[in-house]
Amino acid sequence: EDQVTQSPEALRLQEGESSSLNCSYTVSGLRGLFWYRQDPGKGPEFLFTLYSAGEEKEKERLKATLTKKESFLHITAPKPEDSATYLCARGIREKLTFGTGTRLTIIP
Amino acid sequence: EAGVAQSPRYKIIEKRQSVAFWCNPISGHATLYWYQQILGQGPKLLIQFQNNGVVDDSQLPKDRFSAERLKGVDSTLKIQPAKLEDSAVYLCASSSANGYTFGSGTRLTVV
Numbered sequence: 210e211d212q213v214t215q216s217p218e219a220l221r222l223q224e225g226e227s228s229s230l231n232c233s234y235t236v237s238g239l240r241g242l243f244w245y246r247q248d249p250g251k252g253p254e255f256l257f258t259l260y261s262a263g264e265e266k267e268k269e270r271l272k273a274t275l276t277k278k279e280s281f282l283h284i285t286a287p288k289p290e291d292s293a294t295y296l297c298a299r300g301i302r303e304k305l306t307f308g309t310g311t312r313l314t315i316i317p
Numbered sequence: 318e319a320g321v322a323q324s325p326r327y328k329i330i331e332k333r334q335s336v337a338f339w340c341n342p343i344s345g346h347a348t349l350y351w352y353q354q355i356l357g358q359g360p361k362l363l364i365q366f367q368n369n370g371v372v373d374d375s376q377l378p379k380d381r382f383s384a385e386r387l388k389g390v391d392s393t394l395k396i397q398p399a400k401l402e403d404s405a406v407y408l409c410a411s412s413s414a415n416g417y418t419f420g421s422g423t424r425l426t427v428v
Contacts, residue, residue, distance in 0.1 A: 252408050252419030307359030
């Protein structure tokens with residue numbers, strides 16, 4: 210069974226201070242790696258899907274990368290509106306196994 | 318495109334009472350999911366429907382939880398009787414070839 214581990218649990222950054230969030234998993238194979246953003250009181254919002262080691266995807270200040278055992282979500286020059294919990298998940302046949310998330314706070 | 322609709326948004330019940338949640342997926346999405354998200358954790362899949370048939374309910378506590386999806390559209394999730402540890406947000410999601418869309422969830426508090 211897939212195990213998905215995210216680190217750190219929480220991260221506080223100054224506005225404009227770039228950093229990375231980590232997602233590691235135990236089972237390799239043909240599964241997608243998903244990143245979601247979750248704001249308080251809302252459901253997860255889809256950000257990226259990655260399938261192959263070496264694959265990268267970008268959206269505004271976010272870039273997701275994938276290796277054989279882990280994925281990174283890089284945040285460049287973040288703004289306060291990027292504050293949220295970021296969840297990663299592994300998926301096979303549409304079933305997702307989520308990590309516990311990283312709670313990101315961007316301080317103005 | 319309208320999103321995934323869930324109701325109610327909040328529910329407070331006493332332990333041993335019963336409760337039901339409703340979900341209306343995005344029109345045309347054949348696959349529907351119910352996830353449980355306990356505070357501080359990621360969502361955990363409870364049940365997956367394809368049209369009105371169950372694909373995966375391996376993590377559904379069947380002694381107290383039940384779910385149905387009549388006519389392959391709306392779905393209800395029921396808990397009877399509720400326990401304190403059932404306090405969580407219950408998320409409904411639907412999917413197409415373009416991916417998942419989650420609803421905003423129902424926050425259940427069992428006291």
